[in-house]
Every structure is written in structure tokens, then in C-alpha cells.
Amino acid sequence: xxxxxxxxxxxxxxxxxxxxxxxxxxxxxxxxxxxxxxxxxxxxxxxxxxxxxxxxxxxxxxxxxxxxxxxxxxxxxxxxxxxxxxxxxxxxxxxxxxxxxxxxxxxxxxxxxxxxxxxxxxxxxxxxxxxxxxxxxxxxxxxxxxxxxxxxxxxxxxxxxxxxxxxxxxxxxxxxxxxxxxxxxxxxxxxxxxxxxxxxxxxxxxxxxxxxxxxxxxxxxxxxxxxxxxxxxxxxxxxxxxxxxxxxxxxxxxxxxxxxxxxxxxxxxxxxxxxxxxxxxxxxxxxxxxxxxxxxxxxxxxxxxxxxxxxxxxxxxxxxxxxxxxxxxxxxxxxxxxxxxxxxxxxxxxxxxxxxxxxxxxxxxxxxxxxxxxxxxxxxxxxxxxxxxxxxxxxxxxxxxxxxxxxxxxxxxxxxxxxxxxxxxxxxxxxxxxxxxxxxxxxxxxxxxxxxxxxxxxxxxxxxxxxxxxxxxxxxxxxxxxxx
Numbered sequence: 001x002x003x004x005x006x007x008x009x010x011x012x013x014x015x016x017x018x019x020x021x022x023x024x025x026x027x028x029x030x031x032x033x034x035x036x037x038x039x040x041x042x043x044x045x046x047x048x049x050x051x052x053x054x055x056x057x058x059x060x061x062x063x064x065x066x067x068x069x070x071x072x073x074x075x076x077x078x079x080x081x082x083x084x085x086x087x088x089x090x091x092x093x094x095x096x097x098x099x100x101x102x103x104x105x106x107x108x109x110x111x112x113x114x115x116x117x118x119x120x121x122x123x124x125x126x127x128x129x130x131x132x133x134x135x136x137x138x139x140x141x142x143x144x145x146x147x148x149x150x151x152x153x154x155x156x157x158x159x160x161x162x163x164x165x166x167x168x169x170x171x172x173x174x175x176x177x178x179x180x181x182x183x184x185x186x187x188x189x190x191x192x193x194x195x196x197x198x199x200x201x202x203x204x205x206x207x208x209x210x211x212x213x214x215x216x217x218x219x220x221x222x223x224x225x226x227x228x229x230x231x232x233x234x235x236x237x238x239x240x241x242x243x244x245x246x247x248x249x250x251x252x253x254x255x256x257x258x259x260x261x262x263x264x265x266x267x268x269x270x271x272x273x274x275x276x277x278x279x280x281x282x283x284x285x286x287x288x289x290x291x292x293x294x295x296x297x298x299x300x301x302x303x304x305x306x307x308x309x310x311x312x313x314x315x316x317x318x319x320x321x322x323x324x325x326x327x328x329x330x331x332x333x334x335x336x337x338x339x340x341x342x343x344x345x346x347x348x349x350x351x352x353x354x355x356x357x358x359x360x361x362x363x364x365x366x367x368x369x370x371x372x373x374x375x376x377x378x379x380x381x382x383x384x385x386x387x388x389x390x391x392x393x394x395x396x397x398x399x400x401x402x403x404x405x406x407x408x409x410x411x412x413x414x415x416x417x418x419x420x421x422x423x424x425x426x427x428x429x430x431x432x433x434x435x436x437x438x439x440x441x442x443x444x445x446x447x448x449x450x451x452x453x454x455x456x457x458x459x460x461x462x463x464x465x466x467x468x469x470x471x472x473x474x475x476x477x478x479x480x481x482x483x484x
Contacts, residue, residue: 007222008226033189052479063293086278090316093271093275098116098323139273202344351363351459355462362462397439
């Protein structure tokens, strides 16, 4: 139960981000897709991955992959992928923490971000994962109390425990201006659900929670319980949004004054929960997989603890600098975290647990292929839209008229004089960007293509490479037996 509370506290910040990034519209359209995607991801992790990771009994996700695939072949790529997936999200959590702190206290953004770093230190440095677990249980309790307060205030003011003020969530922080998760048609909605489900099931900082339970069956039930605990907070979301709106517009009534304290406490608490988990996941990977396993296997326990604590300091400090230095880049990178995590880890984890024949070469190939396809679909339509469209136009959702306009503009560009080329190129480029896609799916949801390709690559390469040793097969069999 307590681990479920900790998981729910960690996942709420992800829910808030995808809401801010356009997944939830002004009439709460899209909220169903978000809840379904996150719930499926947590349930999938509980059924397919968490108990088997717990039965392994290791320290990090990269360590499990290295042990399962018989050596160090995948450890370093896994470390790199973990940093790519989690570091921008940590920077955004600190940025949001700083923004809320400036709203409540007379602080600069830099000071607010610094305060977030200091609180992460307190939550993680004292006792590592155990300290983080206790902190996140307390943080969930605070979030639950804030939800009760929000619903109580709305009941008192409007006669309903749910919010009646409907706004577009990204208006709360106008400077964000994100639409990365906006799903405008059925293909995007299905891709959003798949992206969130695969990402939540693969995010290393959430899967790490499976390592803190007393047994493998309890790892399974803790992820199931987290769905219920997160659902309770989601029920209070409309009330909280209504209070945010009242506080944002500065209405001179009791609602706006009452709103500030619980919203500040809830927001800071949720971001601290997510930030602490992210910082510890990255720091553990650096200190254990990179320093201890790869560089200094003879290091003493004391030296390893020192490096782990130093890693937390460095990771949180660098994330704070990134958050203040280039917040827009961190926001864009965070929107890619779900697809990148699923593309890098889901095929290797699922087949590594459930298929004895999966090989280390195949896991490495699947990770590389998944990340490359994911990054290609995210970046190519933006930076090389003409090449992207013309090499895969048969997959585009372009209408007949849009395709005809594209061809006309391409023809005109090579025929018009130099003075008109600039205007034609601008129109041609805009048209290309609109139709440079596969079945209309947004670049943020690239994991919907990369994950299946990763599974295919891993299966094919496994069948064409030497089978794992008997020790590895016994290792996989032991995972199932201990998880039963």
C-alpha cells in the first residue's frame, strides 16, 4: 500500500505535465485518453515487469539488463538512454518548482529552483531509496489532503465537490505554450494512449519502485494499488484547476485567497516527489553502473556511498542550470521522454523477462533501432520535411488537395524568378511540414512506431545469433519462479 502511494506521488507530476502540454483541452477533452494511458502503463508494469525486476533483487534497470543479457554489452547504452529520458524531466520539475515558489514567496526564479535542489538533497541524501520512499509516502499524504481541501472548498462555494471553472491547462503558465500532446484525431488519440502506456511502463524512475518492496508479489500489487491512489487525486483535478483559475485571475473573493495555500503546498509537494525520484534514479545509475560496475569494482561501500551522494549533488545541480538556462529546450525534451523510454527499454525488458532465447546482441540492436527510429520521427519532419515526406509519402495522411498543392509549389519553385523564390519556398515549407507524418501521428508519439520495430529487430537478431548460455536461461527461469 505504501509503495503504491509512493508510485502515485511520482506519477502525478507526469500527469500534470502532459496536461500542460496540451493533452487536456478546454472542455476536458483528452482527459480520458491520459487516464487510460497512464493506468494501462501502471497495470502493464505490475503484470509483466515489476515482480520479475524485484525477484532479480538488483539496484538499477541498467544492472538488470546487463545481468540478463550476459555481460556489459548493454550496460553503457542503457545508462545513456536513462540519462536522455530522465534528465530533461528533472530539469522541468525543478523549473516548475521554481515558478511556483516565485508565485508564493518573494524569490527570483533562480532562487526558487535552488530551493528545489536543496529539498531534493534533503529527501535523498540522508537515507537513499529508503529515505525517498518515506518522503514520497508523506508527499502523497499531503497531496491527498490538498485534494480533499480543494473539493471541500468547491463544495462550499458552488455546491459541487468538483470544479465548475473549465480552462485550458496551459493557460495557467502562459509561457509554456506547449501543444506536444494535443490529440486532434483518432490516430493521435490512440497514439497518445500507446505512448503514455509504454512510457509509464518503461520509465526507470518508476520501475525502480519495484525494487523497494519486500517480495515480488508485493511489487505487483503496489503498481496495481498506485492506479487507485492516482485515481483519487485525478478525481480532485477539476476542483484544483478551478482554484488555480481563481488564484490566477486574482479574483477578490474568499475562493482565491483560500486557493493559494493548498495549491502551493500540493504543487510543490508533487514536484518534489517527482524530482527526488528522478534525481535518485539518475544518480544511482551513474554511481552504481558507471562508477562501481564499469570503473571501480573493488570500491568500498563507503566510497560507493560517497559517489552516490556526490552524483545526486551533480545531477540536481546540472538540472537546475539547464532549467534556468534553456527552459524551452528542457520542456520539449521532456515531452519526448515517454516515447524515448518505451523505444529504448520496453522490447529489451519484456523479451528479456519472458523469452529465454533473447540475446545480448539482439537487446543492443533493439535499443539502438528503437532510439534511432524514435528520434528520426521526432526530428526529421521538423528539420528535413521535404526529404521525410518524399521518402514516405505513401504513409502520410495528406489529402489529395494537400498533395496536389505540395507538387504545385515544388514545380513553381524551380520555375519562378529569383525575386519570388523566397515566398514560394515559405509556402512550400509550410505545406511540407503539415503533411510530413506517418498516418497523421505527432512526432511526440514516435514510440508508437519505434517500439514495434524494436520488438521485430530483437526477435530477428536473437534468432540469427548464438543462443544465451545455460546460466542465462536458468537466470530467466529463476525470475519466473521467484515472482510466482
